[in-house]
Amino acid sequence: MKKSVILLTVAALCLSLFGCGDQREVLKVYNVGMYIDKSTIDDFEKEYDIRVVYDEFNTNEEMYVKIAHNENAYDIVVPSDYTIDRLIQEDRLAKINKENIPNFEFIAPEYVSPEYDPGNDYVVPYMVGTLGILYNTTLVEEPVDSWYALWDERYKGQIFMWDSMRDVIGPTLKMHGFSMNSEDDSQLAVVKERLIAQKPLVQAYVGDEIRDKMIAEEGALALIYSGDAKTAIDENENLAYVIPKEGSNKWLDGFVVLKNTQHLAAAEKFINFMCRPDIAIRNMTETGYTSPIKEAWAEFGDNPVMFPTAEELDNCEPFLYSESATQKYSDIWTEIRATR
Amino acid sequence: MKKSMAAFHYIVWMVIFTVVPMLLILGYSLIEVTDNGVIHLTLDYIRKCFEPIYLQIIAFSFYTAILCTALCLVIGYPIAIILAGDSFKHKNTLIFLLLAPMWMNFLLRTYSWLTLLERNGLINRLLTLLGLPNHSILYTTGSVMLGMVYNFLPFMILPIYSVVSKIDSNLIEAANDLGASKWNIFRKITLPMSIQGVFSGIVMVFMPAVTTFVITRLLGGGQKEMIGNVIEQQFIVSGDWSFGSALSALLMVVILVCISFSNRKGTAEKGERGALI
Structure with a gap:
């Protein structure tokens, strides 16, 4: 008798836990790892009474595979240019109503209307930046201004490259005066030879570790994103960042809403919230990356890494998507990695 | 009846979690999906x-x-024999030390090598x-090999240890009584009777070693890809x-051929099945 009473009580407790737990609307967000001040999500949940399920990915490719195989997996994702381009081309995104995102007006004009989404029908920029070279001024004698520095024999074994095909092939194309989005076979053949020749000079092809490796002075030169460069320079004053004179990649990671979403209104609230200047400042402080929200910039002075000049940006181009090019890049990348 | 019921569960489990995934891999390697969603057979990927x-x-x-398997054998065999012997006092401590790192996540252990090297x-x-x-130790063939041997060594030691510790001590006593030298006891009794464990150990080390990608990525820095x-x-x-899938399928076939070859050799010598496969 006693036993059954206890059992019933336990069962009732369990039911109450599951039953009236959370009645709030659920918004599923998929963003790059370590790319937000997580307390801003808590604040959003409190303010709008919406529960946010927040997951993180490492690479755009990994994220794409996941949402392509399960179109209901997320409501909001935060891809980079070429993946946004791809998702638009493949008709996987829902149109965003900008009237519901009044904070859109805070976005600096240079980051509005990217080539692949001229009216910002699908994307609201979250973070922006450039690709460049981070170097240690005590180990590299002269100031670096060209991609050729990554091919300098004097720094053999002290160069770090990013473990990502577009970020490695793109600058090499640019170094030869080609477009970062080239799919011309003869141009790509030149680039492939270059990169294979570079391999003995490279200490390692790594991911997010690059930043910590450079802070710890494990290498002299590294291919790096501006946000990581900013954080690294804050930690180690011997480091300097440069956007090479041949030009580079300017990138944008933005909020997009997946087509199958049942929570478009909640998604727009979330995006609008993230565009609020005070929230943008918190996210910039936490990640070291640059938000396109202009009202947030004053907080950071005129940091040249975070806020490139108009001339520097003019010399840069975004990565775009093309299926045939991706296949070519992928084959070249496999070959470079496999060569020993 | 009871026995066959148990076997039935096991077979269902195997079919769902081993046979079906393998067939999926094989299937994926033979098909191509075109842009408009049409699936057709192709040998292009295998080619x-x-x-x-x-x-x-x-x-x-x-x-x-x-190379990794050979190193593990050379290092692991003597350890296993020492552990299995009665003369060794701190046997349990050593086994504990051998197993303790395995309670920690494998990735974490490999990461910690980064800070060392x-x-x-x-x-x-x-x-x-x-x-x-x-010296620059990290991101070389040496650092990859170190990581592999470090991670897989217990898989060599444990099967050999378990087989050797089951050898009937009467056999060794008898050999002693009859005046056999230590070397002869090892050569005529311990070594042949430990062969099963050696084969299991080889398989258990070789298979994860040939397919690893985490160790090569962390300690090889993309320079020593496998x-x-x-x-x-x-x-x-x-x-x-x-x-x-095509590459995975090819790799599986090659491993299968290697294993069945070494297995046949093992069973031919012993006249019975190996300890693991």
Whole structure:
């Protein structure tokens, strides 16, 4: 008798836990790892009474595979240019109503209307930046201004490259005066030879570790994103960042809403919230990356890494998507990695 | 009746979690999905696997895995024999020390090698302290091999230990009584009776070694890629599941051939099945 009473009580407790737990609307967000001040999500949940399920990915490719195989997996994702381009081309995104995102007006004009989404029908920029070279001024004698520095024999074994095909092939194309989005076979053949020749000079092809490796002075030169460069320079004053004179990649990671979403209104609230200047400042402080929200910039002075000049940006181009090019890049990348 | 019921559960389990996934991999490697969603059979992906660049990577992977297995055997065999012997006092402590790291996550253990091997890492700082020149240890074939042997050594020691510790001590006593030397006892009794464990150990080390991609990525820095890395890249970066599956299928066939060959040799010598396979 006693036993059954206890059992019933336990069962009732369990039911109450599951039953009236959370009645709030659920918004599923998929963003790059370590790319937000997580307390801003808590604040959003409190303010709008919406529960946010927040997951993180490492690479755009990994994220794409996941949402392509399960179109209901997320409501909001935060891809980079070429993946946004791809998702638009493949008709996987829902149109965003900008009237519901009044904070859109805070976005600096240079980051509005990217080539692949001229009216910002699908994307609201979250973070922006450039690709460049981070170097240690005590180990590299002269100031670096060209991609050729990554091919300098004097720094053999002290160069770090990013473990990502577009970020490695793109600058090499640019170094030869080609477009970062080239799919011309003869141009790509030149680039492939270059990169294979570079391999003995490279200490390692790594991911997010690059930043910590450079802070710890494990290498002299590294291919790096501006946000990581900013954080690294804050930690180690011997480091300097440069956007090479041949030009580079300017990138944008933005909020997009997946087509199958049942929570478009909640998604727009979330995006609008993230565009609020005070929230943008918190996210910039936490990640070291640059938000396109202009009202947030004053907080950071005129940091040249975070806020490139108009001339520097003019010399840069975004990565775009093309299926045939991706296949070519992928084959070249496999070959470079496999060569020993 | 009871026995066959138990076997039935086991068979269902195997079919769902082993046979079906393997067939899926095989299936993926033979089909191509065109843009408009039409699926058709193709041998292109299998053919692509035989391009010299991929064969070279497979050859390098096997070379590395064989070297790793040999090192594990050379290091692990004596340890296993010592552990199994009665004369060793701190046997349980040593077994505990051997197993304790395995309670920790494998990734974590491999990451910790990074901080040891780095240019300004612990080992190099010690060298500097002793006035010795620094070495770049990380991101070399050596660091990959170190990581592999470190991670897989217990899989060599434990099967040998378990087989050797089951050897009937009467046999050794009898040999002693009849005046056999220590070397002869080892050669005529311990070694032949431990062979089963050695074969299990070889299989248990070789298989994860030949397919590893985490160790090569963390400690090889993308410089010493193995076939596992190429396969991972097909699934995660390129999204080319068909080619990734084709490479996996080819790798499975090659491993299967190797294992069945070594198994046949093992069973021929012993006249019975090996301890593991």
